[in-house]
Amino acid sequence: MSLGFSLSSFPPFCRKADLLLIPASRPLMAPTKVVAEYAKSGRSACNSCSKAIAAGALRLGSSSKGPRGFDLVRWFHVDCFPTASLALAAADEIVGFSSLKDHEKDALRKLEPSASSNQITEEVHKRCRGAYVKMEAKSSKKPKICVADEAGSEDLAEERPEGQKAGSQLSVNAKHNNLQMDFHISGTKDKYKDATLPPKWIAFRTIIFNEKEDGFHDSERIAAFDFDGCLVNTSVKRIGPDAWSLMYPSIPEKLQELYNEGYKLVIFTNESNIERWKNKRQQAVDSKIGRLENFIKCVKVPIQVFIACGLGKNKDGTDDPFRKPQPGMWKLMEEHFNSSIAVDMDQSFYVGDAAGRTNDHSDADIKFAEAVGLKFYVPEEFFGGIK
Structure with a gap:
């Protein structure tokens, strides 16, 4: 049976007779730089094993410039850093x-390209999150497709059907953290379902x-805000990009002051x-984004703006990780849209x-702040209470 590929197309360390690596279905982007730092909190998750990176633990970040111009950062445990698919510069770079401490420097030096090919092969075998084909050197049997779980154990999957090309997407038996923001530029779109975005x-x-x-500038200091009822006065009975007014006259001056002091300004709304207006989704998109754009022009x-469109619960009953009070929007901003700058909480x-409070429509904002670990203010307190 022909597998449809040649050993010569793979790097030398992948050409073992009993182990042939198939690249993951979505290869990682080549990094422009690799960053080493101690995790300032326990909220980040490893992009390889999906497990949390403990506060104070050394982590490696791969920072790539996306085609749309923003930075994409993926964090890893040191032992999980995928040297097979990410080119690691000399440790000193x-x-x-x-x-870093001396023993941690030594650990990173072992990840340099000069490491022995035997060591690299062993590490690739342990860490590879994609599927691989395990072949018997002297066997006429059809190859079995195996997948590696987070612990590196192997589960036997179905044999490849006749005609299936090597490198086709294979499922991986891995547990996913609900807050694991596996962001990739290929997952973005210029439409939200059937609604075209500006x-x-x-x-x-x-x-x-x-x-x-x-x-626009990224920063270690984040000034984050809700939108409706905080920055602008809106009504569910009025739609359209101009159906809003400032909640407080001091808002433009206050935001300009924060910006000039070096804060990054973010709206989470x-x-x-x-999602709900299936027959009027385009109208809902145009109204919301139009208000936000007009507000930004005003101040x-x-x-930077993040809009959570979900209803709160997914079809399987799990919480939408992006809708407040869930911290998904913050996590996405912190890990992928702040130029690898650690946030000073x-x-x-x-x-x-x-x-x-008694007359508040919910407690989503204060719980969002608690989930993220941010100081929280109500708008009348922050903007002076004069409408």
């Missing part, structure tokens, strides 16, 4: 290497976000009407009106 707006799963514009500062904060 890793950003943050000089500040230029510079992108959809990913159940969220919509805007691309960076001139003057829920908008389930985009005259660049703001002591200097960052979140402002929202849903604080669980």
Whole structure:
């Protein structure tokens, strides 16, 4: 039986007679740089094993520039860093290497390209998250397709059907953390379901976000805000890009002040009407994004926006990880849209009106801040209380 590929097409360390690696169905992007740092919290997850990276633990980040111009960062445990698919520079060139402890520097040097091919082969066998074909050197039997789980154990899958090409997507038996933001540019779209998005707006799963514009800067200090009822006064009875007004006259000046002080400004807003209005979804998208764009023009500062469009519960009954109070929008911003800059949680904060008070519509904002670990303010407290 012909497998449809040649051993010569694989790197030398993959040409063992008993082990042939098939690249993962979605290969990782070649990094522009590799970063080493100590995790400041326990919220990040390893992009290889999906397990949490403990606070204070050394982690490696692969930072790539996406085709749309923003940075994509993937974090790994040191032992999980995929040297087989990500070219690792000399250890001394890793950003943050000089500040590490001596024994950790030694551990990173073992990941250099100069490491022995035998060691590389062994590590690839352990860490490969894609599928591989295990072949008997002197056997006429059909090859068995095996998949490696997070612990590196093998589960026998079905034999490849006749005519299936090598390299076809194979399922991997791995547990996924609900908050594992496995973001990749190939997963983004310029439409949210059947609704077309305006230029510079992108959809990913159940969220919509805007691309960076001139003057936009990432920062270790994040000033985050809810939108409706916090920055603007809106009504469910009124739709359209102009159906809003400022909640407080001090908002433009306050946001400009924060921007000039070096804060990154971010809006995290829920908008389930985009999902709920199946027959008027385009109208819901145009109304929400139109209001946000007009607000940004009004305050005259660049703001990154994340819109959670889901209803809160997925079809299988699990929580949508992006809809507040779930912290998915924050996690996506922190890991993939802040230029690999670690967030200073002591200097960052979140402002929202849903604080669980008697007349509040919910407690989603205060619980979102608690889930992320941010200081929380209600808008009347933060903006001075004068409408």
